[in-house]
Every structure is written in C-alpha cells, then in structure tokens.
Amino acid sequence: MKSKYALMASAIASLVCTPAVQAQSAVTIYGVLDxxxxxxxxxxxxxxxxxSSAVAPSxxxxxxxxxxxxxLAAVFRLENGFNLDTGGIAGNGALFNRESWVGLRGSLGQIQAGVNYSALFTTYVNYSLGELNTLGWGNATNNFVYVPSARLSNSVRYVSPSMAGVTVRAVMAFxxxxxxxxxxGDTVSLGSNYKNGAFSADLDYLQxxxxxxxxxxxxVYLGKYYLAAASYDFGFIxxxxLYQIHRGSPDPASAVSSTFANPDNNFYEINATIPRMAGGTLLLSFGQYRRQSSSSGNASSYGVRYDYRLSRRTGLYLGVSEIRNNSNAAFTVSNAGGPGVATTAGSNVSSFVVGMVSTF
Structure with missing residues (x-):
C-alpha cells in the first residue's frame, strides 16, 4: 500500500512539474557576501x-x-542588495533594488525592461578595476559617481551583438x-565599446x-554626461x-538625488591592477573631482588595495584610501554598495579596511 501511494505521488509531481521544467531552460540563484x-x-x-559591501555589493x-x-530566448534577472552586518535591505528599501528586468535575447542583441543600469554604469564597472570586484572600495570613480545617472527605474535597455569588435548599448528611462x-528623471543613455585583443575603449553619452x-x-532642465574610458592588459599590469564631464543649465547648487540634480563637474580616475603580487593582486587608484563653478568644491582620491583569492569563490582584501576635500567638498571613501563614513565639508578622510568576499 505504501508503494502504491508513493507511485501516485510521483505521478502527480511529474504532471505538475514537467511543463515548468520543459519551458525553463535554466534558472540560477547566485549571491555575494562582503x-x-x-x-x-x-x-x-x-x-x-x-x-557590508565595501569591495563588492552584498x-x-x-x-x-x-x-x-x-x-530566441526569454531572459530575466532579479537582484536584491542587502547589508550583511544588519541583515537589512540596502539602497532605497525596494526588494529588488539593484536589477529587476525581463527581456528577449536573439541574433540582433538583447532588449530588457525594468530596473536597468545605464551605459555609463557599464563603463564604470569595466574600467574602475579590481580583482575581487570592480567599482569598489579604493576606486576614485566609486567615490565620485552620481548614482541617479547609473541605475535607472522604469527603463528599457538594448545591447547589440559584437560587430567587428564594437558593441552598442542604449537605455531609455521614463x-x-x-x-x-x-x-x-527622463533619461536617454547611449554607449559604445570597442575591443581588440588586450585593448578596450568606451564612449558614452547620457542626458x-x-x-x-x-x-x-x-x-525641468537638461543635464548632459560625456564619458570616455580605455584600458590595456599588458599581462604584468x-x-x-576614465574621464567624465557633466554639464547642465542652470548649474544646481548641490547634488540632490530625489530631483536628479547634479552640479557641473569633471572627474577622472587613473588606476592599475598588478597581478601575481605575493599571490594576490594590487590595485592602485588616483582621481580628481573638479567643480566647475568653484574650486572650493574640488576633491582628490587616493587608493591602494590588495586582493588575495583563497579560492575561486572566496577572497580577502585590505586597503588604505584617502580623500582630500577642498573647503566646500564633503566626499568620503565610499563602499561598493553604499556611502562610507560621512564627513564635513572641507575635512579630509583617511580610511583603512580589511575584509572578506564570498560568492555562490
């Protein structure tokens, strides 16, 4: 009798689950703990x-x-950022606050709708270097980036296939x-990437x-961003x-995320990763932020970080970084997943970090 019930349960499970298995080619659950x-x-x-989230957003x-x-394939991604130290949801408190989209992928490229990253963000990630994660603690770009220009709600994103080494990205947000x-908050973002062997270069525009x-x-006014970046992998280094320009008219007095206002500025980062340093990778980063209306809003960023992989999924890191602020600047050494320790205008920030990243 017991085997009869087991057989019936197995048959019912097969009828219920088989259509989903046949329809869904692959689903992956992944994560990062920092x-x-x-x-x-x-x-x-x-x-x-x-x-939490110093080098890599948890x-x-x-x-x-x-x-x-x-x-043709249907694709989706849902990604939630959280604070490992408290267990709370990070960012704006939304459940899937990092990415939330569904789309189609085929021979003509991929199109997706939801919460997407702008063309600028893709370039930040590709050229603000690191071993355990890019655009993280110690990178100058991470200290100066304006988040409302990077992650876009109510948006549609298209990425073309590579053609002669060139890939095109386009994002429109409502x-x-x-x-x-x-x-x-209406946004249009266009970007192009060129790859040839060890060389890579990007040009991006966002309004x-x-x-x-x-x-x-x-x-309502219009702000415009222009971004250029390049890298070359020599093997030993x-x-x-990266160099970004932002211009708007009129020039707002301060950055306000809720209204998408960003003062006119330029910033750049020069960085390098040096592998095989005592078994790990050394990151060196220098960058400067230049406020156009007044040099009192300027700041400089210095960062050194050492990443060491214990395995393919787990690594340790330590670093030192400094922000030098002019009298009206209040930048700090930021985490990959959020702001660092706040400071007051005109005060410098020096920071030390030691931590661990594990992925699954």
Whole structure:
C-alpha cells in the first residue's frame, strides 16, 4: 500500500512539474557576501565599524533563460542588495533594488525592461578595476559617481551583438512617469565599446532631466554626461583611465538625488591592477573631482588595495584610501554598495579596511 501511494505521488509531481521544467531552460540563484572592518578618520573624529559591501555589493540574485526556439530566448534577472552586518535591505528599501528586468535575447542583441543600469554604469564597472570586484572600495570613480545617472527605474535597455569588435548599448528611462514635475528623471543613455585583443575603449553619452525641487511648478532642465574610458592588459599590469564631464543649465547648487540634480563637474580616475603580487593582486587608484563653478568644491582620491583569492569563490582584501576635500567638498571613501563614513565639508578622510568576499 505504501508503494502504491508513493507511485501516485510521483505521478502527480511529474504532471505538475514537467511543463515548468520543459519551458525553463535554466534558472540560477547566485549571491555575494562582503563583510569588512573599517576605520575612518574624518573631520569629526575616528569611526571604527563592521561594514557590508565595501569591495563588492552584498546581494542575492535570480536569473534565468528560456529557449523559445529559432535562436530566441526569454531572459530575466532579479537582484536584491542587502547589508550583511544588519541583515537589512540596502539602497532605497525596494526588494529588488539593484536589477529587476525581463527581456528577449536573439541574433540582433538583447532588449530588457525594468530596473536597468545605464551605459555609463557599464563603463564604470569595466574600467574602475579590481580583482575581487570592480567599482569598489579604493576606486576614485566609486567615490565620485552620481548614482541617479547609473541605475535607472522604469527603463528599457538594448545591447547589440559584437560587430567587428564594437558593441552598442542604449537605455531609455521614463523617470518619475508623470509625477510632478512631469518629465523629471527622463533619461536617454547611449554607449559604445570597442575591443581588440588586450585593448578596450568606451564612449558614452547620457542626458537626464532634473529639477530644483519636487514641487509641481518646478521647471525641468537638461543635464548632459560625456564619458570616455580605455584600458590595456599588458599581462604584468593592466592600466585604465576614465574621464567624465557633466554639464547642465542652470548649474544646481548641490547634488540632490530625489530631483536628479547634479552640479557641473569633471572627474577622472587613473588606476592599475598588478597581478601575481605575493599571490594576490594590487590595485592602485588616483582621481580628481573638479567643480566647475568653484574650486572650493574640488576633491582628490587616493587608493591602494590588495586582493588575495583563497579560492575561486572566496577572497580577502585590505586597503588604505584617502580623500582630500577642498573647503566646500564633503566626499568620503565610499563602499561598493553604499556611502562610507560621512564627513564635513572641507575635512579630509583617511580610511583603512580589511575584509572578506564570498560568492555562490
């Protein structure tokens, strides 16, 4: 009797599960766990804290592909960022706050809709170097990047196939989707990448509408970003450079994420990774932020980080970094998944970190 019930249960499970298995080609659950101990000296004293997401944003994600036939596939990704030190959701508190999209992939490229990264963000990641993760603790770009230009809600993203080494990226976002001011946050982002052996170069453009306040009567203006980057892997060293220009009219007095306002500025990063340094990889980074309206808003970033892999999935890191702020600048040494220890305008920040990254 027992075997009869087992056989019936097996048959029912087969009928229920088989269509899903046949329809879904592959689903992957993945994640990154990053925890660190950081000490930062700022204008208000010294802070030591257990932290999350210093080098790599702590996250869990789900991605899948379904073969639709004829070279066409349905694809999706859902990715949640969280704080490993508290267990809380990171960022804006949304469940899938890092990426959330569904799309189609075929011979003409991939198109996806949801929460997407801009063409600028792809370039930041590709050229702000590191061994355990890119665009992380110690990278100058990570300290100066303006987040509303990197991750875009209510957006559609297209990536072309590589043609003679050239890949094209395009993203359009609908900002606040009619909430007042009506077109605030509307974004168009275009980028191109060229790869030839060890050489890689990118050119990107992004325009984004911003406002002074979220009041219904607040006028909407246009901010424009121009980004160029290049790298070359010599084997014994891989240098890279990024240079970004932002211009808007009128020039806002300060950066305000909720209104997408960003002061006119230029910033650049020059970095290099040196592999096989006592079994690990050394990252060197230098960059500067230049406020166009006044040099009092300028800042410089210095970073040195050593990454050591214990295995393919687990690594240790330690680093030192410094931000030198002019009188009206308040940049800090930022984590990959969020802000670092806050400072006051005109105060320098020096920071030390030691931590561990594990992936699954």
């Amino acid at each position: 925890t660190s101990l950081q000490t930062a000296h700022t204008g208000t004293g010294t802070t030591t804290r257990l932290d 996250r869990i994600g789900f991605q899948g592909t379904e073969d639709l036939g004829g070279g 900002g606040t989707e009619g909430a007042a001011p009506r077109t605030m 984004q509408k911003y406002a002074a306040t979220t009041a219904t009567t607040s006028p 891989k240098p890279a450079v």
